[in-house]
Amino acid sequence: MQASYTVKYTKGLFLRCLCIVYLFAFVSFYIQAPGLYGDNGVLPARSLLENSIHKTLSAKIHYQPTLIWLAPYLGLDVNYALDVLSLLGSFLAFTGFVSQKLCTLPLFAGLWSLYFSLYQVGQVFVASNYDDLLLEIGFIALLVAPILPGKRRGYKSSQNDAIRFWLLRWVLFRYLVTSGIIKFISGCPKWWSLTALNYHFQSMPLPSSLSWYAHHLPNWFLKLTSVYTNVVEIILPFLFFIPMRNVRLTGFIFQIFLQICIVLTGNFSFANLLIVVLTLSLLDDKGIQSKKVSEEPSYVANIVNILIHGALFYAVVTIFSLKIEGSVVESKIAFTKDNFEVAARLGISFALYYGLSTLALTILSTLANILFSNNSWLNKIWSFIKTIMFSLLVLMIFFASTVPLTSLHSSTNTTVHPTVRATYNRLHKIRLINDYLLFKQMSGVDGRSEIILEGSDSLDGPWVEYNFLYKPGNINHSLPFVAPYTPRLDWQMYWAAQSTYDKQPWLLSLTHRLLLGTPEVLSLLDRNRSPFLKKPPKFIRGVLYKYKYTSWNQGSQQSWWSRVRQNEYFPVFSKDSPVLTEYLKARNLIPTTAKVVPNPIWKKILDKIRYVASHLEATLLLWSVFTAGCAVISTSSKSK
Structure with missing residues (x-):
């Protein structure tokens, strides 16, 4: 299995798509910066930074780690520093979007640093989970991206790619399972009765044009949709780590379908796009290149895939009491809260051991591939040492990331070692690992x-x-x-x-x-x-x-x-x-x-850019920049 696992093209696709998300995030921040964080804005960034009692630059950065502290040394005030950081971030993201070979570690280090600097002054307006998720994925991109520019049509394969993509799947697993299980742990009666979607489209933060229509779908269909959502978020993620391409590809399809439905019926910023980017970790090169898929048909793998999802379908029919009555499909939860309490406790514990065991197998498989490769012994030893060091880093991230999962249940929360919790707290402070407790209770039942x-x-x-x-x-x-x-x-x-x-x-x-x-x-x-x-x-x-x-x-x-x-x-x-x-x-x-x-030259340039940007509606400006990137890609591909 491991020997056939290559993600040379998939890795490039992941990094390029992440640049697109960064582009949307930076341009969105730039558009709103004067009104939200300018000196006359709602929450002036300068006022936040002036609260610092520290005098030296190093002490200020320790108090509030942001590149904005460097503004006076560059002849900028805070207002224009925000513009420079967001424009520079937009430029770096745009270059990574239009040129895959530039999607390297230095570029993603710059993107992460710039966005984290803006995040530090965002205050209440960056309290949503999508900013945290972008920073967490952006950090993992530092581990995925190559140090030097790659070839035009993909990156060189690395022995550690399987470990890197395992880490991306683990983030996706944590996000989905936490989002799904918290709804039932909270005891919300609407989630328990499968009627949450009867109110969700009306009560979500920012409904879309189709939300009104989704709200008026038949009740039985909305309940069935709730079943689908729960299964995709809570049960299917456990199949992400099965070492079978067909199983992962099926999971990819289910996840993409859910995200498309959410995008069409609600405005959740770039959160769903981030989930789509993460789902790319379920693929490999043979999963996205049709020629190679047809080269090696595996009837056994197809049969196993059908058996796994057939058994899962039977389990879903049982636990949600699915029955066809006339022209509708009736559904209701067939388990009690006590049953779920036990299942949640055992499921969280299983998830931790399951995750650790699959990570260990991935690491061991990678080490075995290195030892049995055709490289010289000197290269083998060097690759072996690098993989061991990289695996130790990933293991540290894994153990720290178990803290948000264990906190979902009181019985598992008490099992966390103090050292692990301390590591999580340090990493969470700089948003490298986060928790994602989304919509625990369905609000707006009465409007x-x-x-x-x-x-x-x-x-x-x-x-x-x-x-x-x-x-x-x-x-x-x-x-x-x-x-x-x-x-x-x-x-x-x-x-x-x-x-x-x-x-x-x-x-x-x-x-x-x-x-x-x-x-x-x-x-x-x-x-x-x-x-x-x-x-x-x-x-x-x-x-x-x-x-x-x-x-x-x-x-x-x-x-x-x-x-x-x-x-x-x-x-x-x-x-x-x-x-x-x-x-x-x-x-x-x-x-x-x-x-x-501010320096008059800086001021003149930045004021002209702001003048042009202010004459376009925000979403029009966003899509205009994206369309320009697509045009550059199209032009460059034709010229080659």
């Missing part, structure tokens, strides 16, 4: 909560709403497809609605900037439908509404939402309100003048 900001020049009204670009607001407007663009303000408004305003300093800072009429912040909202574009209101208040999708018949009448006012989310504020200003001053969120004067 999604939405904060509507209203402005007025008089306390007696009339009060006029602010319109956001991507979140629900006007009940007559459908929502656009925005992913893989990341509208961080709209996304965070969803989570703020689940809490109270006094726990959301950024929201009150947003209110203050709107009262000042700050152009950088207004650019994050819908300027075409803004009632206060020329002159800001004297007062702003927050009102909480419950939104629900309209019925199928009402949707055809151009009304997508119905809403009911609940209560006041935060009271009326003016820009000079003592309560508001004191609250923001205590958190260093009042706009101040920068002390560093």
